Amino acid sequence: MCRDGWSILSSRRALIALGLPLLAAGCGFRPMHGRSGLREDAQVSDALAAVKVGLITERQGQLLRRRLEEGLAPAARGTVTARYDLRVGLGYGVELQGFRRDGFPSRVRFSATAQWFLFDVGAPPREITRGTERASDAYDIPENQFFAADVARETMERQLIEQLAQQILERLAMHFRGAAQGAAPA
Secondary structure (H helix, E strand, O other): OOOOHHHHHHHHHHHHHHHHHHHHHHOOOOOOOOOOOOHHHHHHHHHHHOEEEOOOOHHHHHHHHHHHHHHHOOOOOOOOOOOEEEEEEEEEEEEEEEEOOOOOEEEEEEEEEEEEEEEEOOOOOOEEEEEEEEEEEEEEOOOOOHHHHHHHHHHHHHHHHHHHHHHHHHHHHHHHHHHHOOOOOO
16 A cells, blocks of 8 residues: 555556557557558558648748648658648638727637648649638737737747648548548549
């Protein structure tokens, strides 16, 4: 018997942490970049690495492009010949949600929408798949604390970019997995 509850708690956490990957593997979970060794996973990983991300305008677009490139081929960037071209359009909407007594806003909500198209690099390019991803987040504007408001806004914008990139990467991985299983041509 342990003298304190922390030893029991930490041993339970360790068992849970060790057991979760086994449980996830049993329900069909597989990593996005094919680390399981299956031929199908290697095909998905190769297809993701062969996606070239086109330029996206504005600062947030550049951040989204960089995050997509990191997610598509974490280790092989630049060593794989591009077979696909990913084109993304990024748009924002702003909504003021709260107001102080003096009429200045106290809370701002941003909605980001990314419309994306995946083409092959043949001549002429052929559209393979497309999608629209959405994310929204909000931040508070503290009274007379401009630095805090800027930090909150920048953090919120980074989170939106991360959400959009993750959604696009997941949709691309699902498309390529379906193609590897013979459900759709890639």
